[in-house]
């Protein structure tokens with residue numbers, strides 16, 4: 001790695017920067033995944049993850065990216081022909097729906113405009129109309145920077161439906177409190193490389209007893225992503241197949257430091273960092289894509305003035321200021337720049353990133 005790469009202000013939606021302690025942990029010698037030290041490490045990781053998900057239930061670590069986790073949730077919950085209600089207000093909500101369709105589910109896509117949260121009234125009306133086997137939802141839609149209000153959505157769903165509730169928390173896990181058990185969420189899908197400030201490599205699924213039972217009765221199954229196979233191993237402090245051992249070691253260190261400072265402190269840091277980003281954007285008169293009241297603690301999508309391309313702005317910010325931020329996804333590819341403020345970061349780094357984007361916008365407009 002060059003000195004310049006080392007000094008980058010990495011503001012991607014993921015992977016996010018690693019703290020020195022986490023970097024050290026990922027550089028340690030690899031250990032056997034059936035050895036006692038690994039079993040102890042995995043046990044600590046799962047114990048620390050449970051309060052992050054807000055669950056006393058099972059946490060299953062699959063070696064895959066977040067998309068693998070979404071697929072695991074689908075293949076363990078629905079069979080071809082089952083009805084799925086997919087809630088989407090952005091790129092990742094639609095990806096979840098596509099995965100369900102690919103698996104042969106009959107998917108009703110309930111869309112709300114990008115930049116807005118899920119419309120609860122619309123959702124309730126749809127649930128009164130039709131019975132579903134599963135409902136998919138993206139908690140933080142990282143393509144727009146919207147964080148949904150799970151505390152309202154969870155009970156509204158449960159009043160109408162006993163469908164399995166599958167929630168993509170990839171973009172929100174460890175950035176805000178999550179009470180999975182209280183909200184009757186059946187599967188929550190997270191990753192290591194975002195709010196948990198660890199390298200990419202694992203998708204972490206918190207799974208209710210109901211979801212485990214359902215998975216055991218399905219006629220079609222996945223071999224690799226089988227919840228029950230993984231749970232059988234996790235009960236013995238192991239995993240079904242060779243896990244990303246180094247990522248588990250890094251995650252252990254990251255969780256240790258998050259818990260040392262306290263989870264509430266970690267969430268507060270995210271709220272403060274998000275507020276710093278929003279304030280800086282307002283000072284520079286840059287628009288924020290997510291509607292007020294639903295802005296994610298993890299990421300902000302900044303709306304560019306008409307005619308200014310995201311790729312031009314990002315290139316300038318990288319060259320002139322060493323800031324690497326994300327472009328838009330899908331139809332927003334060239335109209336927004338996304339600045340992540342999650343994981344191991346600080347207010348000055350976030351301020352620096354927004355200033356760099358503003359400078360790049362000014363240069364492009366000149």
Ligand SMILES: Cc1ncc(COP(=O)(O)O)c(C=O)c1O
Nearest residue numbers: 065066067092140142168170171
């Ligand atoms: C909300 C959300 N879901 C799913 C994914 C897919 O995760 P991965 O790229 O790890 O497959 C992402 C990635 O950024 C995401 O932000």
